[in-house]
Structures are given as structure tokens and as C-alpha cells.
Amino acid sequence: MASASSSRYTRDTFALKQKAMKYYSENGIPSKMEQILNTMFYDDPSDVHGYLVNYFSQFTLEAVISKLSATQVYGSTGMPTIQTDAFCTVNNKEKKIISSTIPCTNIKAKPDDREKAEIESQHSVVAALKAINTEISDALKGLNPKQQNEIDKILLSIIERMKSEETARKAHEDEAIENPSPIIPTEEKDKKKSAKGKGGKASAPLVIIPDRPLEVFTAGSEAVAAVSQAVCACAAIANNIPIYRHVGNLSRTKGALHEFRIPLPMVTIIQSGKSVPGKVNCVKEYMLVPGVSMTTEKSIEHIQHIYHYVAKSLATKLGPTAKFVNESGALCPQLETPTQALDMLQEAVNAQGLTIGEDMYLAINAAGHEFFDHDKGRYEVITGTLKSPDDMVDFWGDIVLKYPALIAIIDPLRGEDNESWLLLGERISDGVFVIGDRFFHRPGLVSQTPPSSPIQTSGAVLYVEQMNSITDLVQCANLFHGLNNEVVISTNQGDTTDTFIVDFAVGLGARFLKVGGPRRGERSCKLNRLIEISRELEPPLPSEESSHEEDENAADGKKEDDPNEDETKFEEGEQKIDVDNDTEEKSERKEREVVALEEDHEEKDNAPLLWGAEEKSRLKLHAPFVFPVIEIPAPPPDTEREGEEGKPSSPSSKHGK
The missing domain is CATH 3.20.20.120 (Enolase-like C-terminal domain)
Known part of the structure; x- marks a missing residue:
């Protein structure tokens, strides 16, 4: 007679087996295994395990970001920049997908301010590295790298918050600084001022439109381009x-x-x-x-x-x-x-x-x-x-x-x-x-x-x-x-x-x-x-225009072979219309079909044309250069004056480009 402990073990084992069978059935493992084993036997691949890997890879989950790791590297000018390594969870394992490097930021400063701008750029790179390795990496963990738009919004929101914090910190520091004492003009400056006031003609003031002020970026703003580029490349590599x-x-x-x-x-x-x-x-x-x-x-x-x-x-x-x-x-x-x-x-x-x-x-x-x-x-x-x-x-x-x-x-x-x-x-x-x-x-x-x-x-x-x-x-x-x-x-x-x-x-x-x-x-x-x-890229296919011309030529040739064909069709159509008593209803139905067809074509024109994942990409040829003409907008009617000078003459167009 079986003991109580052995019967309990049997019940537990049976329950565990039931759970396992349910788990595998829900994931379709038995049917998939049966299908691939039967197929593999007839295909007789040289690499059996590779064959199984290729089959089951189509059922794996898409890669998701597990972490980002940023390090400082140097560009061609010797200035520091950012290299971002993107790691993803692929097939339940963490794997480095891509190592992406952005160029050094173009420094847009006057020669006198260049040295200061370079120092600020170096500090900004350091701040970006810190942000990527901590806050940005945590914020993007678990996201699919294909979600480019959502990821870029997160990046910009983090940098904007950093900018707000930096602005608040600087404002607080300015408040803490006491107002400087008034500057007493020196004797030399007074002499210069008096010299300007003495005699001589004052030259007419020169009106110069000042440069548009450059956007002020907060330290660490390079993180946006660095991570955005790395994520874009990661999504492509992860999806082969x-x-x-x-x-x-x-x-x-x-x-x-x-x-x-x-x-x-x-x-x-x-x-x-x-x-x-x-x-x-x-x-x-x-x-x-x-x-x-x-x-x-x-x-x-x-x-x-x-x-x-x-x-x-x-x-x-x-x-x-x-x-x-x-x-x-x-x-x-x-x-x-x-x-x-x-x-x-x-x-x-x-x-x-x-x-x-x-x-x-x-x-x-x-x-x-x-x-x-x-x-x-x-x-x-x-x-x-x-x-x-x-x-x-x-x-x-x-x-x-x-x-x-x-x-x-x-x-x-x-x-x-x-x-x-x-x-x-x-x-x-x-x-x-x-x-x-x-x-x-x-x-x-x-x-x-x-x-x-x-x-x-x-x-x-x-x-x-x-x-x-x-x-x-x-x-x-x-x-x-x-x-x-x-x-x-x-x-x-x-x-x-x-x-x-x-x-x-x-x-x-x-x-x-x-x-x-x-x-x-x-x-x-x-x-x-x-x-x-x-x-x-594969060579381009024949253009639609050329194929359309070929169809027209073929139709013209057919017309020449049988010139009476169109007349026959017309007569048949005429006879059919005479027999049909519901001509008005048919005309309305035909009109609705044409409108629906036009709307369908319009929708297709505006939507991207998809193609199979395995289809080879093709080369698209460049069209000849076409130069859009820039014109001065016409003045509003109330500002028009008689005798206004005409627009400057335009040189003759350059052809053959």
C-alpha cells in the first residue's frame, strides 16, 4: 500500500505536468516542434542546430533597449565627442548592438570667442556623458529602438529639464552676488570723451542689422544627437x-x-x-x-x-x-x-x-x-x-x-x-x-x-x-x-x-x-x-513613363491592324444602351464607381508603397537639375507707388544641367 507522502508526490508531479503542458500549448511549442522536425528531416540540413535557430528566430520577441553606455572619444580636430554603445535584450540575453559616434559640434563663434567656446564644448560633452549613462539610460530601458519619435521626445524633455535647472541655478547665483560698486571714470576715459566732443563733423550713423543671436544650448545638449543616432542605428541592426x-x-x-x-x-x-x-x-x-x-x-x-x-x-x-x-x-x-x-x-x-x-x-x-x-x-x-x-x-x-x-x-x-x-x-x-x-x-x-x-x-x-x-x-x-x-x-x-x-x-x-x-x-x-x-542596390526597373509609352505604341499598332475595331465596339455599345431601360440608374452607379476609384487612387498616392521584407532595395535615378526661381514678393496694394523701380533683370537661364 502506497504511503501518504508518495501519493502526495504523485499528485504534485501530475499538477506540475499539467501546468507544463498548458504552458507549452499556449506558446504553440508542440505544434511548432512537430512541424520543424518533419520539415528538417526532408531538408536534411548540414547544420541541424542552425536550422532550428533560423526557424524559431521568426517567433522571438523584438529587441528592447537594456542600457546605454557613453564614453568620450576624439574627432579629427582633436576635440572630444561622444561614443554611445546601445545594449538590447535579444533572445533573453543582453547584447551590444551598435557602437555609434557623433562628430564634434561645429563651433559657431567669432575668432576672439573661439577658445572660450571650445572650453564650453568640452564641459558640455562631460555633462552629456553623465546624463546618458544615468538618467537617459534608465528612461529608455525597456523601449523598442524602433520607437524613434517617442524616444526623441524623452531625450528633448530631459535636456529641457536640465536647461531649466541650469537657468534656475544661475539666477540664484546672480541674486547672491552683491551689486558691484559704480565704476568711476578714469582720467584717460574722460579725455577721450572730451576729445570726441571737440570740433569736427560727426559722421552719419551706420545702420547695421545685427546677427541673429545664436541659440544658447545647455551643457549636455550633445546627448540628444548622440543617443538619437545610436537608437536609429540600433533599430536597423537589431532588425537585420x-x-x-x-x-x-x-x-x-x-x-x-x-x-x-x-x-x-x-x-x-x-x-x-x-x-x-x-x-x-x-x-x-x-x-x-x-x-x-x-x-x-x-x-x-x-x-x-x-x-x-x-x-x-x-x-x-x-x-x-x-x-x-x-x-x-x-x-x-x-x-x-x-x-x-x-x-x-x-x-x-x-x-x-x-x-x-x-x-x-x-x-x-x-x-x-x-x-x-x-x-x-x-x-x-x-x-x-x-x-x-x-x-x-x-x-x-x-x-x-x-x-x-x-x-x-x-x-x-x-x-x-x-x-x-x-x-x-x-x-x-x-x-x-x-x-x-x-x-x-x-x-x-x-x-x-x-x-x-x-x-x-x-x-x-x-x-x-x-x-x-x-x-x-x-x-x-x-x-x-x-x-x-x-x-x-x-x-x-x-x-x-x-x-x-x-x-x-x-x-x-x-x-x-x-x-x-x-x-x-x-x-x-x-x-x-x-x-x-x-x-x-539593384539596378532601377524601367520607368513607368517608358512602359506607358510602350503600351501606347502597342495600342497604336493594334489600331492600325484593325481600323474597324473601334467602330464595331461603338455600335455594339450603342445597341446595348438602346436595349437597357435603366440608363439613368446605370449612369449614376458608374459615376459613383469612378469617384470611389479616384479616392482610392488618391489614398494610394499619399501612402507609402510597402514591399516584402526579403525584397532587394532598388536604385532610384536622379532627375535632371531643376532650379526653383526665388522671386521678391509683390508689395501690398496700399504701398504701391508710381514711378517705383522695376525688379532687377534676371540673367538668362543656364540650360543642360
């Missing part, structure tokens, strides 16, 4: 898709999600400006842009050859000092005039057997804010040569006329010189992209307050830096695309070897990728990744 494909899923609201175009590289060959020896201040970068019909691989190969040709030419004409290469990988000769560099580039392009203005184009980054003399209220285009904002309109107009291959000018003037900017845009925008860089606020602010219409640019430069989240950049890019503006994604001066920016530009559908010079490791990585993506 390229980063550009994931960015395409985030950014596209219409069109085919599996079609991607490779942005045209904007490569700096020569650099000048106030920070480089030489007289030319009005151009910071002289760039090359390949034509739309040239393959990415071939265009980068030609650009490298042109760069080396220019380097050898400079060494021969201007001496060894011309071979100096700066931190962006560009050549820095001592130039006397801007046309000197443009002529050299045209000569180098022709020397490669290419046609300037067809195979290869020119572009300029003027950086108008950098060569404006605030004391004199003029632009110092060349050392000792000053021009007013109105004079700059003629200056750039002459440059554009002289060089038809020039297709883009970035920041030709300060954004504050609004009237002159509009005059210049109306004069040259029919053949050149007038692109804004410093012209625009931070992308997050642009998305909140979109530019007024008509917009004053035909392109905008965007960076992944500081408080620029991926969501803000995506929204801003879509906004500019809607305004018929081209998007330029740009690397930073203090770049790293991380190639996220290239995938981001491809996924975003940017027209141009501004990469700096073609030398140095951090620049070559970007160009190599561009070539790699172009090789991954």
Missing part, C-alpha cells in the same frame, strides 16, 4: 536591415519604400576664407558635384583624380606651401581672387577628359556670416576690398554669369540681409541653387515655425549634431522637400569614421551629401560607404 532602409521607413510618407537614390557628393577640393592664408575671404569652400548621369563609383574616382591634379598643379605654380591640407582634407593655397580657384577646377576637370557643366559641376560655400565686417557694415570679399550688401548682389551675379557650370552657392550673404538676399535670389536662382546653412534655425525650431512662403532658398543644409534629433531632421527634410527645396546632409568639421550620416542621407532622399575634402580617413570612410550602398 541596412540603416538607410530603416531611415526610409521613418521618413517616407509616399512613394516606393524600396527605392533609394544615392546623394550626389559635394566634395571640397580647395578651401580659402578668413581662416586660411591668402587674400580671398568670400569663399570658404570650392566644391565639385558630379552630374546626375554618372555612377557613384565613377564620380568619386574622377573627383580623386581631379584632387591630385589640382594638388600637383598648385605645387608647380604656387610652390610647396600650396600643398598644405587642412583638417577637412582640402587644399589651402594662398589665393588672390576667387576666380583663380574656379579656373583651376575647370582646368582640372577638362584635363580628365570630362565636360565641365555636364559631367562635373562647381559649387561654392561662401559662408556669408564669416566675412562680414560688423564694424564697417560691409563684406570684406578680398583683403582690403569691402562691398555693401547691394554690391554683393552684383558680385555674385557676375560670378554666376562667368561660370555657367556653377550650380550651387551656400550662404552667399548673411540671412539678416534679407532684402539683398531676395534680390540675389531673384537674379541668379534660375540657374543656381541658393542654399541656406546659417540662414536657418535649428531643425527642431524650423519644424515648429516653418519658413514663410515664398521661401527664400532653393536648398537647406542639415547636420546631425547637438540637439538635432533624428525625428526633427526627418520632419525638417520632409518640410523642405514639400517647399521644393533640395536637402543637403553635411558632415561636421571635427568628423569621425562613423558612416551613419551616409546611410541617413540615402534613407532621407537627400539630393547632396557634403563630405569635405576627399582625403583623410574620416572622409574616405564616407565616400567608401557611398560606393558600398550603390553596389548593394
Whole structure:
């Protein structure tokens, strides 16, 4: 006879087995095991366990963030920046998915304030590291990295709270400081004041529009770009898709999600400006842009050859000092005039057997804010040569006329010189992209307050830096695309070897990728990744227009074969209508069907076209350059006056681009 303890053990064991059977049944384990074991027997794979892993991986939960770990690294200029490691829980284990590095923040300060700005930037990086490793990591734990919008909102809210705390702390410190004693004017200052008051004519006051105040970022704001970029890359890697494909899923609201175009590289060959020896201040970068019909691989190969040709030419004409290469990988000769560099580039392009203005184009980054003399209220285009904002309109107009291959000018003037900017845009925008860089606020602010219409640019430069989240950049890019503006994604001066920016530009559908010079490791990585993506993409399918033309040609051919076919159909249709007594009802029904069909088509046009997860992404070809014309808005009727001067004449359009 069984003892009481053994019977209790039997009951407990039976109950446990019942629980196990229920647990496995609820998760579908028995049926899945039966299915895969039967299939595997016939497939007879060489790696049995790998076969099982591949099968069950389709049922695993999506990766979720477990923690973030940030460390300090250095960019190409030696300035500190942030590397963020994203860890996720995958198959019940914590695993590092991606290590992402953002470039050093572009320091936008006057030369006198640069040292102070660099120190503040270093302190800000330290604050960002602390925030990422503690508060941000805890806040994002358990979230799916695909939730980019929600994650970016959390990041911005944390930084905004840090900013509020910093503002309150500074206000408290200011209150604690006693009011300083009044400054007694010195004898020397009194003499200067009295000297000003004595005799002499007082010159007319010079009205200068001050620079728009730069946004003040709180220490640690770099955490937004660092984490946002890391999360975006993490989501792509965790789901086994390229980063550009994931960015395409985030950014596209219409069109085919599996079609991607490779942005045209904007490569700096020569650099000048106030920070480089030489007289030319009005151009910071002289760039090359390949034509739309040239393959990415071939265009980068030609650009490298042109760069080396220019380097050898400079060494021969201007001496060894011309071979100096700066931190962006560009050549820095001592130039006397801007046309000197443009002529050299045209000569180098022709020397490669290419046609300037067809195979290869020119572009300029003027950086108008950098060569404006605030004391004199003029632009110092060349050392000792000053021009007013109105004079700059003629200056750039002459440059554009002289060089038809020039297709883009970035920041030709300060954004504050609004009237002159509009005059210049109306004069040259029919053949050149007038692109804004410093012209625009931070992308997050642009998305909140979109530019007024008509917009004053035909392109905008965007960076992944500081408080620029991926969501803000995506929204801003879509906004500019809607305004018929081209998007330029740009690397930073203090770049790293991380190639996220290239995938981001491809996924975003940017027209141009501004990469700096073609030398140095951090620049070559970007160009190599561009070539790699172009090789991954399948060739484009025949366009709908060409297939539509083929259908029309086929229909025309059929019509010629049987000219009486249409007449026969018409007669049959006529006879059928005569027999039908409910013609009015049928007509109404047909009308409703047409309306429903149009609405369905409209809905499909506005929605993104999905495709299978395993389908290969395809290359989308660039359309020829089309330059949106910038026009000065017409004045309101009540301000119109007789004898008002007409608009400045516009130069003839440059064709063949």
C-alpha cells in the first residue's frame, strides 16, 4: 500500500505536468516542434542546430533597449565627442548592438570667442556623458529602438529639464552676488570723451542689422544627437536591415519604400576664407558635384583624380606651401581672387577628359556670416576690398554669369540681409541653387515655425549634431522637400569614421551629401560607404513613363491592324444602351464607381508603397537639375507707388544641367 507522502508526490508531479503542458500549448511549442522536425528531416540540413535557430528566430520577441553606455572619444580636430554603445535584450540575453559616434559640434563663434567656446564644448560633452549613462539610460530601458519619435521626445524633455535647472541655478547665483560698486571714470576715459566732443563733423550713423543671436544650448545638449543616432542605428541592426532602409521607413510618407537614390557628393577640393592664408575671404569652400548621369563609383574616382591634379598643379605654380591640407582634407593655397580657384577646377576637370557643366559641376560655400565686417557694415570679399550688401548682389551675379557650370552657392550673404538676399535670389536662382546653412534655425525650431512662403532658398543644409534629433531632421527634410527645396546632409568639421550620416542621407532622399575634402580617413570612410550602398542596390526597373509609352505604341499598332475595331465596339455599345431601360440608374452607379476609384487612387498616392521584407532595395535615378526661381514678393496694394523701380533683370537661364 502506497504511503501518504508518495501519493502526495504523485499528485504534485501530475499538477506540475499539467501546468507544463498548458504552458507549452499556449506558446504553440508542440505544434511548432512537430512541424520543424518533419520539415528538417526532408531538408536534411548540414547544420541541424542552425536550422532550428533560423526557424524559431521568426517567433522571438523584438529587441528592447537594456542600457546605454557613453564614453568620450576624439574627432579629427582633436576635440572630444561622444561614443554611445546601445545594449538590447535579444533572445533573453543582453547584447551590444551598435557602437555609434557623433562628430564634434561645429563651433559657431567669432575668432576672439573661439577658445572660450571650445572650453564650453568640452564641459558640455562631460555633462552629456553623465546624463546618458544615468538618467537617459534608465528612461529608455525597456523601449523598442524602433520607437524613434517617442524616444526623441524623452531625450528633448530631459535636456529641457536640465536647461531649466541650469537657468534656475544661475539666477540664484546672480541674486547672491552683491551689486558691484559704480565704476568711476578714469582720467584717460574722460579725455577721450572730451576729445570726441571737440570740433569736427560727426559722421552719419551706420545702420547695421545685427546677427541673429545664436541659440544658447545647455551643457549636455550633445546627448540628444548622440543617443538619437545610436537608437536609429540600433533599430536597423537589431532588425537585420541596412540603416538607410530603416531611415526610409521613418521618413517616407509616399512613394516606393524600396527605392533609394544615392546623394550626389559635394566634395571640397580647395578651401580659402578668413581662416586660411591668402587674400580671398568670400569663399570658404570650392566644391565639385558630379552630374546626375554618372555612377557613384565613377564620380568619386574622377573627383580623386581631379584632387591630385589640382594638388600637383598648385605645387608647380604656387610652390610647396600650396600643398598644405587642412583638417577637412582640402587644399589651402594662398589665393588672390576667387576666380583663380574656379579656373583651376575647370582646368582640372577638362584635363580628365570630362565636360565641365555636364559631367562635373562647381559649387561654392561662401559662408556669408564669416566675412562680414560688423564694424564697417560691409563684406570684406578680398583683403582690403569691402562691398555693401547691394554690391554683393552684383558680385555674385557676375560670378554666376562667368561660370555657367556653377550650380550651387551656400550662404552667399548673411540671412539678416534679407532684402539683398531676395534680390540675389531673384537674379541668379534660375540657374543656381541658393542654399541656406546659417540662414536657418535649428531643425527642431524650423519644424515648429516653418519658413514663410515664398521661401527664400532653393536648398537647406542639415547636420546631425547637438540637439538635432533624428525625428526633427526627418520632419525638417520632409518640410523642405514639400517647399521644393533640395536637402543637403553635411558632415561636421571635427568628423569621425562613423558612416551613419551616409546611410541617413540615402534613407532621407537627400539630393547632396557634403563630405569635405576627399582625403583623410574620416572622409574616405564616407565616400567608401557611398560606393558600398550603390553596389548593394539593384539596378532601377524601367520607368513607368517608358512602359506607358510602350503600351501606347502597342495600342497604336493594334489600331492600325484593325481600323474597324473601334467602330464595331461603338455600335455594339450603342445597341446595348438602346436595349437597357435603366440608363439613368446605370449612369449614376458608374459615376459613383469612378469617384470611389479616384479616392482610392488618391489614398494610394499619399501612402507609402510597402514591399516584402526579403525584397532587394532598388536604385532610384536622379532627375535632371531643376532650379526653383526665388522671386521678391509683390508689395501690398496700399504701398504701391508710381514711378517705383522695376525688379532687377534676371540673367538668362543656364540650360543642360
